[in-house]
């Protein structure tokens with residue numbers, strides 16, 4: 001491998017069903033701009049894979065976010081995500097264009113796809129990064145939490161491209177600029193002979209709307225063992241509703257069957273980074289903290305003044321949640337408070 | 342069906358201690374079966390039970406003491422197990438690990454129908470080993486699997502938990518699935534199983550025996566390496582608020598949240 005023949009930073013874009021770029025795609029393009037500045041302005045490109053629908057809104061966003069070039073692969077076969085087709089398209093582009101750095105969102109799709117590609121290309125991949133930089137030798141320094149958030153590790157890669165998946169909502173979203181001239185290169189989609197051995201049968205959206213909301217919400221109200229019953233979560237629903245937020249849970253509450261696993265926050269559940277996290281009846285075990293301690297503001301409501309959650313909470317309310325939560329909801333409704341945007 | 346489950350022995354991350362100079366104390370930390378792998382074992386056993394005549398083999402790459410997790414898999418109901426162990430494997434990243442596991446499965450287990458992995462290991466937390474094994478063996482994959490709905494020796498239908506909701510997906514076998522936490526709990530090993538596990542000889546294979554070269558494994562076979570490891574900055578707690586009544590508590594909090602512009606009216 002001639003390492004020096006690899007140049008530029010390439011972001012793999014993801015779109016939502018509403019035909020918009022996902023938040024993490026914006027964040028990745030923002031990160032790519034910063035890396036590019038440290039690499040004498042190496043090119044920032046984006047790979048967009050799509051069905052034969054109207055991609056103009058997406059291209060506009062890609063341009064506004066700050067990319068210079070877009071490799072566009074469109075085909076009916078690519079309308080829905082599939083590991084095998086998407087991996088093939090991206091590997092072909094990488095082999096032809098040789099980017100030095102490749103960034104993916106650490107979404108379920110990114111984490112399904114990126115390892116498949118890194119193994120095909122026989123290169124290194126760093127998972128779920130929370131910080132990206134360029135070191136003194138010009139290498140991508142990808143930093144990530146390991147050991148359940150107990151340890152941070154900065155990982156370097158000997159081969160090319162240097163690949164990373166990046167955790168959503170951690171890096172800053174760049175401001176939109178309309179002045180960019182995005183160069184678009186259409187990719188000739190070649191999928192003949194590529195096996196597709198999976199088939200999507202169904203997507204049940206309603207079943208688990210919570211899975212969507214808990215990670216996307218700017219305000220999170222979570223309950224733990226202190227909630228005592230499933231029915232008691234009603235008071236958290238009320239508080240969350242008053243604030244326009246979502247309800248999460250500790251593992252103890254999930255294991256008790258009070259909430260579904262897709263609501264679980266923590267090391268073996270979801271990682272959330274809302275503007276405001278309100279922990280109710282949660283003691284603050286390290287595995288729970290791993291999923292929420294990057295929230296901007298943390299409020300803890302716990303009757304035990306020595307609960308570990310108070311060690312990290314911005315505001316710790318010592319009291320009985322069954323009294324404090326309803327009082328809070330009432331006051332919020334009265335003052336008509338909402339999350340600042 | 343011939344089913345394979347990949348399991349990993351991990352340190353119990355709830356038990357991490359630090360030295361004065363902020364390095365992690367690794368001695369004396371208890372080893373456990375990676376929690377997601379327990380769901381992988383349980384799911385593999387359910388598939389085995391749904392397809393009479395199937396066999397389940399557990400495999401791990403690790404030091405000799407990693408045999409413990411294989412014994413646990415056998416105690417839960419796996420038929421047999423193999424340990425892939427060699428000092429040369431030290432320092433493997435996910436690329437080298439998946440290459441090693443894939444080669445071992447190919448050479449020592451052979452014509453499998455299904456491989457079941459945990460989605461993540463709680464120490465590394467990469468979620469990369471499963472999909473990379475699938476690539477090395479050129480088989481399809483289903484990640485973030487919550488449940489296997491249906492299985493036969495040619496296809497498998499599973500539910501996947503993704504951002505948009507619950508996806509039902511069909512895969513041709515041979516294939517690989519990665520399990521997240523399921524709605525069912527891993528079974529406890531029955532006494533009979535524990536006794537069987539104690540009796541079972543677990544064969545061990547090294548690098549040469551699975552047919553890999555030194556440049557393909559361990560540090561040499563790993564494109565990535567850790568340049569720095571450090572303790573994350575500990576989030577500082579703020580203030581603890583006490584008051585005479587819940588109403589007062591709520592009011593104090595709200596005035597603070599308004600002051601810091603977290604909430605606005």
Ligand SMILES: Cc1cc2nc3c(=O)[nH]c(=O)nc-3n(C[C@H](O)[C@H](O)[C@H](O)COP(=O)(O)OP(=O)(O)OC[C@H]3O[C@@H](n4cnc5c(N)ncnc54)[C@H](O)[C@@H]3O)c2cc1C
Pocket residue numbers: 223224225226227249250251252253264265266267268269270280281282283284285286287288291301302303304307319320321322354355376463
């Ligand atoms: C490998 C592994 C992975 C794990 N992954 C996760 C994970 O992803 N997420 C997770 O959350 N946990 C996880 N855990 C479990 C974790 O260690 C804790 O056991 C769990 O977080 C505890 O949940 P809890 O805080 O709700 O319950 P507890 O620790 O029992 O705390 C309940 C709290 O409620 C308070 N309380 C009770 N009644 C009231 C009241 N009326 N008003 C106010 N406060 C009250 C109590 O003072 C107490 O502090 C994991 C553990 C392991 C070993």
